[in-house]
Amino acid sequence: MKRRLSIALAVLLLIAVVVVVVIDRDDSTPAASGETQQVRGVIGSEKVAFFRDRRVVDAFARHGVRVEVDSAGSRQIATTVDLAKYDFVFPSSSPAAQKIQRDRKITTAYTPFQSPMAVATFEPIVNLLSANGVVRQGGLDVGKYLDLARTGVRWDQLPGNTVFPARKNVLVTTTDPRDSNSAAMYLAITSFVANGNNVVSTEDAENRLLPELTKLFLDQGYTEGSTDGPFGDYLATGMGRTPMVLIYESQYLDRLIRGDGSIRPDMRMLYLSPTVYSKHTLVPLTPKGDQIGQLLTTDPELAKLAATFGFRTNDPRTFNEVVAEHKLPVPADLVDVVDPPTFETLERLLDAIGKQYR
Known part of the structure; x- marks a missing residue:
């Protein structure tokens, strides 16, 4: 009887040890240990x-x-x-x-x-382009802008320009079309407008539009591989170097939300009309x-x-x-928005433009 009692006690003690071990192991699970x-x-x-x-x-x-x-x-x-x-x-x-x-x-x-594509610029530029019919209702009219770019109009040739008489073409500063998504989105917008407000979907249209679209990039000279580059120049150097910079809306809003003073009182954001969502x-x-x-x-x-x-x-x-x-100065919804071409169409256009850099 005593032997049976001893065995029973030993079994109980063994069970207790197992329970303790299990509890200890539960404490070391990923959720508990972080x-x-x-x-x-x-x-x-x-x-x-x-x-x-x-x-x-x-x-x-x-x-x-x-x-x-x-x-x-x-x-x-x-x-x-x-x-x-x-x-x-x-x-x-x-x-x-x-x-x-x-x-x-x-x-x-x-x-x-x-994030929709937008343009970071300055109040004097907005007023000047508004007076020349290029900015309407707070948006950069891409059709009017392409008219200027197509003929190589310089800033100092714009009628009534007393605020920015620079001897360089009226162009939006973008990133390198060989590397950057924002440049591809810019190409999606400009190709749509240049194609009579239709998404480019045929190789005939691609070939017809390529000279004009290529000019938009090559006439800028050197371009950087990421939007952080030209946007950083915009924030640091002001209107003289970068009067208009292609950006993601999120970049501008991020700076406003930070409240770090990098967006100065004379800076403005314009939406492209039309624009695309990235x-x-x-x-x-x-x-x-x-x-x-x-x-x-x-x-x-x-x-x-x-x-x-x-x-x-x-x-x-x-x-x-x-x-x-x-209190961000942005609309809840954007109306004038278009879709980009297919990946294959964009790739062919980008590759063709990229070859002109070599």
Whole structure:
């Protein structure tokens, strides 16, 4: 009897030890210890600041993920970047994302935010172009602008120009069309207008428009590979060097929201009329990448943070709340918006223009 009692006590003690061990192991799970799962992506450069912001990092960590990103141009992501080591791609244009989907037979994609193309300029330039019929109702009339660019009109040749008599062509400063998504979006807008307000969809139209479209880029001289370059010049050097700079709306709003004084009282943002939306489209390559797409699309905290970087969110109410909170001078909706050509059409145009640089 005593032996049976001793065995029973030993069994009870063993069970107690197992329970303690199990509890201890539960305390060391990733959720309890703060461990996170690493997810890797390649993204457009204009989103790097968002992904590396401490608030964004912490928001992802609360969902058990740590997102590490590399940056590349949208064209590069779609054509030359080795995607084998990534869980998701996040180019800045829907045509690039659609090419990746087609090439990899992926049906899922997320567009958590987007940004229309705009022009950063200055109040004297706005007044001068308004007097010459190029700016109307707060927007840069692309048709009127192309009329000036087509004939090589200089700033000092504009009637009544006493504020900016520069001896250089009236041109919007863009990025390099061989590298940059923003330059591709500019090409999408200008090709649409030059094509009689129709999306370019045939090779005949491409060949007919190429000389005029090429001139818009080559006449600028040197161009940089990222919008951060010309926008930085705009902020630092003022009207003399860069009277009009192509930007993403989000870049300008980001600076206004920061309130760091980089947007001075004489600076203005004009929307192109028409414009296009640069749609930041995430394509998941693995289940982990799909989780990032879902979080960016559905998590209210991440959406609010994206809006504070100037991005127009999937749910417009989030963006509008940030606009109202910071009293940003932007419309809730843009009406004069067109679609870009297909990726293949844009690629042919960009490649043809790029060859003229050599």
